Amino acid sequence: MNAKPASISENLIEFRDVAYHINDIPTRMIVSDISLRIPRGETLVLLGRSGSGKTTLLKLINGMLLPPKGVVLVQNCATTEWNPIRLRRGIGYVIQEAGLFPHFTVAENVALVPTLENWDAPRTAARVQEMLHLVGLDPRDFAHRLPRELSGGQRQRVGVARALAADPPILLMDEPFGALDPVTRAELQREFSALVRRLDKTIVFVTHDLREALLLASRIVLLQAGRIVASATPQEFLRLDHAEVRAFTSSLSVSPGAFV
Amino acid sequence: MSPWTFILDHRGEILSATLDHFTLVVIAMAIAILIGVPLGMFIVQRPTLRTIALGIASIFQTIPSLALFGFLIPIPFIGGIGKRTAIVALVLYALLPILRNTYVGLTGIDPAVLESAEAMGMTRSQILFRVRLPLALAVILAGIRTATIITIGVATIAAAIGAGGLGTFIFRGVALVSDALILAGAIPAALLALIADFLLGFLERRLRIS
Ligand SMILES: Nc1ncnc2c1ncn2[C@@H]1O[C@H](COP(=O)(O)OP(=O)(O)OP(=O)(O)O)[C@@H](O)[C@H]1O
Ligand SMILES: [Mg+2]
Numbered sequence: 001m002n003a004k005p006a007s008i009s010e011n012l013i014e015f016r017d018v019a020y021h022i023n024d025i026p027t028r029m030i031v032s033d034i035s036l037r038i039p040r041g042e043t044l045v046l047l048g049r050s051g052s053g054k055t056t057l058l059k060l061i062n063g064m065l066l067p068p069k070g071v072v073l074v075q076n077c078a079t080t081e082w083n084p085i086r087l088r089r090g091i092g093y094v095i096q097e098a099g100l101f102p103h104f105t106v107a108e109n110v111a112l113v114p115t116l117e118n119w120d121a122p123r124t125a126a127r128v129q130e131m132l133h134l135v136g137l138d139p140r141d142f143a144h145r146l147p148r149e150l151s152g153g154q155r156q157r158v159g160v161a162r163a164l165a166a167d168p169p170i171l172l173m174d175e176p177f178g179a180l181d182p183v184t185r186a187e188l189q190r191e192f193s194a195l196v197r198r199l200d201k202t203i204v205f206v207t208h209d210l211r212e213a214l215l216l217a218s219r220i221v222l223l224q225a226g227r228i229v230a231s232a233t234p235q236e237f238l239r240l241d242h243a244e245v246r247a248f249t250s251s252l253s254v255s256p257g258a259f260v
Numbered sequence: 261m262s263p264w265t266f267i268l269d270h271r272g273e274i275l276s277a278t279l280d281h282f283t284l285v286v287i288a289m290a291i292a293i294l295i296g297v298p299l300g301m302f303i304v305q306r307p308t309l310r311t312i313a314l315g316i317a318s319i320f321q322t323i324p325s326l327a328l329f330g331f332l333i334p335i336p337f338i339g340g341i342g343k344r345t346a347i348v349a350l351v352l353y354a355l356l357p358i359l360r361n362t363y364v365g366l367t368g369i370d371p372a373v374l375e376s377a378e379a380m381g382m383t384r385s386q387i388l389f390r391v392r393l394p395l396a397l398a399v400i401l402a403g404i405r406t407a408t409i410i411t412i413g414v415a416t417i418a419a420a421i422g423a424g425g426l427g428t429f430i431f432r433g434v435a436l437v438s439d440a441l442i443l444a445g446a447i448p449a450a451l452l453a454l455i456a457d458f459l460l461g462f463l464e465r466r467l468r469i470s
Contacts, residue, residue, distance in 0.1 A: 062379055064375075064378060064379060084381075085381045085382075085383055086381070087381070088378075088379055088380060088381035089380075089381035091379075093376060093379035093380060095372055095375065095376060095379075096372075097372050098372075098376075099370070099372035099373050099375060099376030099377075100373075100376075101373060101377070101391060102370075102373065102395065102469050103394045103395055103469050112380055113380055113381065116380070116381065116382065116386070146469070148469075162380075172379075
């Protein structure tokens with residue numbers, strides 16, 4: 001067999017020695033020395049403290065930020081070469097508090113990208129139904145509500161449905177469950193991890209919660225002060241010998257004396 | 261003669277002056293909206309122009325209305341005695357609240373909403389027309405409401421340069437020291453302002469989201 005199975009080695013997203021700094025301040029690096037390959041189907045979790053550069057990396061992927069140094073490739077094409085609108089239509093995006101359009105109903109929010117892509121009405125409507133079922137919301141009950149008539153958890157579900165609606169191959173999620181109470185949060189994490197296994201998506205998921213990272217990731221990349229300090233599967237990650245890794249793993253356990 | 265009998269006796273004239281007044285306000289407001297809203301949209305992304313536009317509009321607001329009418333009279337084309345000069349002055353007054361509220365409304369939107377709009381691949385103009393404008397509408401309307409009420413009041417002074425309207429009664433009343441005449445102008449003007457305030461306020465609340 002000579003033919004190389006392209007689907008296995010194909011990197012959907014690749015960072016090649018990327019650095020990002022604020023416009024005119026090259027000394028003030030936000031991320032640097034970033035090299036990273038994300039193959040199709042991977043759920044990569046970017047873990048790091050607040051300010052470590054996680055959101056910056058996400059925005060470098062969908063071209064909301066362009067790298068002054070190095071290159072970010074999405075489907076083998078540099079983000080600087082992509083038409084930004086086309087690039088983003090193929091990348092789902094979910095953020096904390098969902099960022100739903102307050103003047104659109106749930107159905108209209110979910111239908112956004114299909115509408116922008118000029119899908120016909122019956123196809124869009126069917127897709128909205130399908131997506132709402134997928135995230136566990138009954139369309140009969142929820143389709144016509146406004147975002148303000150939803151709980152935080154329901155809003156995040158709609159955010160996920162909206163991001164998946166046009167069936168993008170890539171999904172970027174920036175602390176999507178960060179603003180939820182611990183119980184709802186755990187519920188959504190479980191459901192989402194089941195969902196991920198069913199869908200064939202390449203996902204980059206940002207969090208500062210190690211538990212969440214261990215549950216969802218096929219690989220965890222740890223960022224510290226704008227640099228990658230570790231990259232490992234969840235099993236390997238817990239055994240790594242690195243100060244920042246230990247800082248995170250120690251946050252998992254509560255010492256027995258703490259509540260005396 | 262009591263003011264009430266006077267008003268009843270002259271209800272025909274008062275009604276037609278009220279209509280004149282109303283027309284003056286509507287024309288001025290239509291022009292001010294047609295200038296103010298697009299200009300407000302235009303300055304959102306242009307900081308220098310924004311400072312200049314808001315600055316000039318603020319200056320007009322500080323000029324006493326009688327003086328502004330006076331300044332405009334000698335200017336060719338827009339000036340002179342009559343309705344046209346009055347409309348120009350009213351537009352200049354109405355501009356600031358509309359311009360300012362359009363700008364504030366368009367920029368005061370939840371950054372998370374704008375970020376997801378951009379991340380979802382909406383173009384700049386799609387973001388403006390489908391996200392920013394609909395979400396800014398209530399704030400823009402609040403500006404239009406303020407401007408309308410100012411205009412209804414200032415339009416009474418327009419009578420001084422022969423533009424007609426309810427100010428005619430007020431000026432005559434002042435000259436003749438007649439309360440009845442003053443009230444015949446002032447009461448309908450106040451009613452106009454109250455009605456406009458109520459109706460536009462109602463619309464504004466209907467448009468307000470969350
Ligand atoms: N436009 C900007 N101007 C100046 N500094 C910025 C800008 N954007 C980001 N930064 C800085 O870059 C660093 C990384 O920001 P980033 O948003 O990527 O962090 P993060 O890891 O997502 O943090 P968090 O978990 O709090 O969201 C921070 O120190 C932040 O202050
Ligand atoms: Mg962040």
